[in-house]
Amino acid sequence: MGGTTLNELIEEFGRLALDDKEYVVDILKKQLIEGKRDAIAKRAQGAVANLAKGKVKTGTVKVFYEDLEK
Numbered sequence: 772m773g774g775t776t777l778n779e780l781i782e783e784f785g786r787l788a789l790d791d792k793e794y795v796v797d798i799l800k801k802q803l804i805e806g807k808r809d810a811i812a813k814r815a816q817g818a819v820a821n822l823a824k825g826k827v828k829t830g831t832v833k834v835f836y837e838d839l840e841k
Contacts, residue, residue, distance in 0.1 A: 784795065821827050828835075 784792065787795065818827075828838075
């Protein structure tokens with residue numbers, strides 16, 4: 772963040788006009804959504820890779836419960 776602390780950022784945000792605050796919040800929400808989307812995509816890629824490597828177990832719920840009891 773270029774030396775800006777979180778507290779300084781919050782203080783500066785408090786000085787903004789209401790319209791600017793709404794704009795900042797909108798941008799931050801969109802960035803958060805994009806970050807979550809990226810995390811899901813990475814997790815999905817890992818799942819596909821594990822499936823390709825044969826590291827994924829398939830079966831019924833009953834089979835999985837039986838494995839947990841071992």
